[in-house]
Amino acid sequence: MMSHQPANSTIAVDVMGSDKGPTEFIRALVHLNNQGDLHSNLVLVGQKRMLERLIEIRKSKLNLEQITILDASEVIAMDEKPISALKKKKDSSMLKAIELVRNKEAHAMVSCGNTGALMAGGTIRLRPIEGIDRPALAAIIPSKKAPFVFLDVGANPEAGPVNLMHNAILGKHYAQARLNIKNPKIGLLTIGTEQGKGTPDIITTHQYLSQIDGTINYAGLIEGFQLFDGSVDVVVCDGFVGNILLKSSESLFSFIGDTIKKELLRNIKRKLGAALSASAFKDMKSQLNPDDRAGAPLLGLNGNIIKSHGSSNAVAIASAILAAQTIVDCDMLDLIKSDILLANQKIEA
Amino acid sequence: MMSHQPANSTIAVDVMGSDKGPTEFIRALVHLNNQGDLHSNLVLVGQKRMLERLIEIRKSKLNLEQITILDASEVIAMDEKPISALKKKKDSSMLKAIELVRNKEAHAMVSCGNTGALMAGGTIRLRPIEGIDRPALAAIIPSKKAPFVFLDVGANPEAGPVNLMHNAILGKHYAQARLNIKNPKIGLLTIGTEQGKGTPDIITTHQYLSQIDGTINYAGLIEGFQLFDGSVDVVVCDGFVGNILLKSSESLFSFIGDTIKKELLRNIKRKLGAALSASAFKDMKSQLNPDDRAGAPLLGLNGNIIKSHGSSNAVAIASAILAAQTIVDCDMLDLIKSDILLANQKIEA
Numbered sequence: 001m002m003s004h005q006p007a008n009s010t011i012a013v014d015v016m017g018s019d020k021g022p023t024e025f026i027r028a029l030v031h032l033n034n035q036g037d038l039h040s041n042l043v044l045v046g047q048k049r050m051l052e053r054l055i056e057i058r059k060s061k062l063n064l065e066q067i068t069i070l071d072a073s074e075v076i077a078m079d080e081k082p083i084s085a086l087k088k089k090k091d092s093s094m095l096k097a098i099e100l101v102r103n104k105e106a107h108a109m110v111s112c113g114n115t116g117a118l119m120a121g122g123t124i125r126l127r128p129i130e131g132i133d134r135p136a137l138a139a140i141i142p143s144k145k146a147p148f149v150f151l152d153v154g155a156n157p158e159a160g161p162v163n164l165m166h167n168a169i170l171g172k173h174y175a176q177a178r179l180n181i182k183n184p185k186i187g188l189l190t191i192g193t194e195q196g197k198g199t200p201d202i203i204t205t206h207q208y209l210s211q212i213d214g215t216i217n218y219a220g221l222i223e224g225f226q227l228f229d230g231s232v233d234v235v236v237c238d239g240f241v242g243n244i245l246l247k248s249s250e251s252l253f254s255f256i257g258d259t260i261k262k263e264l265l266r267n268i269k270r271k272l273g274a275a276l277s278a279s280a281f282k283d284m285k286s287q288l289n290p291d292d293r294a295g296a297p298l299l300g301l302n303g304n305i306i307k308s309h310g311s312s313n314a315v316a317i318a319s320a321i322l323a324a325q326t327i328v329d330c331d332m333l334d335l336i337k338s339d340i341l342l343a344n345q346k347i348e349a
Numbered sequence: 350m351m352s353h354q355p356a357n358s359t360i361a362v363d364v365m366g367s368d369k370g371p372t373e374f375i376r377a378l379v380h381l382n383n384q385g386d387l388h389s390n391l392v393l394v395g396q397k398r399m400l401e402r403l404i405e406i407r408k409s410k411l412n413l414e415q416i417t418i419l420d421a422s423e424v425i426a427m428d429e430k431p432i433s434a435l436k437k438k439k440d441s442s443m444l445k446a447i448e449l450v451r452n453k454e455a456h457a458m459v460s461c462g463n464t465g466a467l468m469a470g471g472t473i474r475l476r477p478i479e480g481i482d483r484p485a486l487a488a489i490i491p492s493k494k495a496p497f498v499f500l501d502v503g504a505n506p507e508a509g510p511v512n513l514m515h516n517a518i519l520g521k522h523y524a525q526a527r528l529n530i531k532n533p534k535i536g537l538l539t540i541g542t543e544q545g546k547g548t549p550d551i552i553t554t555h556q557y558l559s560q561i562d563g564t565i566n567y568a569g570l571i572e573g574f575q576l577f578d579g580s581v582d583v584v585v586c587d588g589f590v591g592n593i594l595l596k597s598s599e600s601l602f603s604f605i606g607d608t609i610k611k612e613l614l615r616n617i618k619r620k621l622g623a624a625l626s627a628s629a630f631k632d633m634k635s636q637l638n639p640d641d642r643a644g645a646p647l648l649g650l651n652g653n654i655i656k657s658h659g660s661s662n663a664v665a666i667a668s669a670i671l672a673a674q675t676i677v678d679c680d681m682l683d684l685i686k687s688d689i690l691l692a693n694q695k696i697e698a
Contacts, residue, residue: 081543116541143604144604144607154540157540157548158548189593190589190593191506191588191589191593198506198589199506199507199589223593223596224592224594224595224596224597224600225596225597225599225600226600227596227597227600227601228597228600228603228604229600237593240539240540240548240590241589241593243540243573244538244539244540244572244590245573245593245594247573247576248573248574248576248577248594248598249573249597249598249601250573251573251574251575251576251577252601252602253601253605254577255492255493255577255578256602256605256633256637258493259636259637260609260629260633263629263630263632263633263636264629266632269626270626270628270629272622272626273621273622273623273627273629274622274626274629276618276621276622277613277618277619277621277622277626278622279619280609280615280622281612283612283615284605284608284609284612287608287612288604288605288608
């Protein structure tokens with residue numbers, strides 16, 4: 001196994017299967033080189049010849065010492081069925097990048113490809129860490145106060161109380177690593193905060209989270225209307241609720257944006273006003289949907305996998321790569337493992 | 350039993366227990382009298398002396414022939430625990446209004462009071478209609494195209510496939526009555542629309558809804574990102590997901606509003622622009638959060654109950670009363686009853 005020294009950690013990057021194509025990844029590397037925050041080595045996994053050509057064009061703007069290429073002849077497309085794609089395409093860039101993590105040749109992998117295939121492939125090849133049944137996908141969401149970790153956004157739609165307790169621990173460590181919060185406050189999402197309200201699963205999870213208080217900083221139940229208040233640093237829910245909530249929030253954001261735009265164009269006075277305040281909307285959009293918080297880790301596996309949005313631009317990809325570097329640097333995986341064992345013991349006791 | 354002729358239907362109105370107090374209800378009656386759309390009789394349930402005084406002040410602006418008062422000495426407060434409040438306060442305005450519906454002295458009741466107490470009291474006193482286990486609370490939500498019915502927003506957080514199928518039928522009839530859509534398209538909310546995705550409950554519900562196609566106009570599964578697109582007229586989910594989604598959408602709406610406001614006040618140019626386009630934001634807000642679509646019916650009981658928001662203003666209360674009149678006028682309850690029996694037979698076959 002390679003040493004976990006920050007200076008020589010390695011991140012595998014699946015450069016295929018995204019909406020914008022491999023060029024956007026090379027742009028991300030240029031961005032990272034300009035920023036100077038990347039101290040990891042990168043293994044770009046994809047069609048070698050094409051990658052060599054793309055790198056050749058921009059070689060003056062890249063740190064070539066950090067970059068190696070691993071050839072992969074196949075690509076899993078966005079619309080392929082995950083399991084059959086994984087079975088058929090053994091030489092796909094996604095699977096080969098996962099294999100690098102499995103074989104300890106990389107500390108983490110980043111992909112903008114097919115989410116279902118990444119979750120299934122990651123789970124099958126890396127396996128959940130000891131004491132955990134299923135991984136969870138975590139997102140970082142803005143709020144009135146500060147961004148928070150929201151999980152699970154779709155990996156495990158049928159999470160029971162023990163899964164939800166594990167999600168709390170996974171969220172804690174991701175908030176520590178990525179948001180730099182020492183003792184993140186954890187909230188459990190439900191439909192009423194009175195004693196005895198919510199489903200039986202929520203009531204049991206609430207008991208578990210209270211029992212492992214100390215391992216986590218449990219702030220209690222929170223309701224939907226508190227979600228964007230920023231009252232907690234981590235919001236825990238199952239993958240069914242989390243996925244619908246994340247996607248419908250994006251849908252609502254777009255709907256509100258459309259409605260504002262339509263109203264602002266309704267007459268000349270409004271149009272003038274909109275022109276004068278246009279920068280405010282741009283700033284709002286980048287605050288609420290920032291590229292520099294892109295990248296959703298699949299937490300709870302024996303290895304680090306970061307999913308970035310299929311349509312990620314260079315800044316978002318760079319951010320996902322830095323997220324991978326951050327969780328490797330702070331040994332997040334080891335911290336999770338020991339907390340999981342501790343928590344499982346506490347609720348079994 | 351009274352006749353269901355539009356001209357002499359009766360609506361009981363619980364005028365106590367809201368945030369703004371009984372005066373707001375009298376304002377709602379003035380608004381209704383100005384509008385001229387109310388052809389039902391109203392029984393105002395609450396503290397008689399106070400109501401008489403409030404009516405006396407505005408008697409020139411009211412249609413006194415439509416209004417009677419039923420005295421109720423007690424009020425269930427917003428923060429009371431539903432079940433114990435219902436047990437203790439037998440002479441509460443809410444319970445007495447429900448009793449009027451139970452005794453067929455009113456065709457519907459409207460309340461802005463404690464939601465939990467209203468759902469529990471309504472269910473206990475009116476009972477679910479034959480073939481249904483639990484009622485569902487329905488909201489009307491704006492979208493890019495047209496408003497749609499969204500249910501359940503919190504009455505039954507542990508809905509199984511049969512409950513979800515019943516929600517589809519309840520939503521169909523409410524969309525017909527309130528949104529005036531002849532053959533509403535029904536969507537089932539889930540996390541992926543491919544064959545075999547989603548939870549086992551969703552997969553079974555999808556089968557049921559396909560089986561009863563004809564009784565309903567089933568458009569299939571929809572994902573969170575489609576929610577505000579307006580692709581369907583009714584969106585079906587369980588009360589856990591629906592309540593969290595509704596409340597978190599309100600939370601996101603407020604968060605986006607705050608962020609826009611902050612950005613627009615950041616410099617003098619933006620402030621000027623905001624002043625010129627101020628009416629656009631007002632119009633947007635009333636489009637996305639309209640008072641004239643207030644009122645959420647508790648569907649699936651032997652009687653019509655309409656819940657209006659605790660902080661409803663006169664326009665919203667008037668809208669809830671008209672919603673009650675509409676569902677009484679079109680005999681929604683009878684239509685639901687026959688569809689439920691038909692659907693239950695189809696899936697048992």
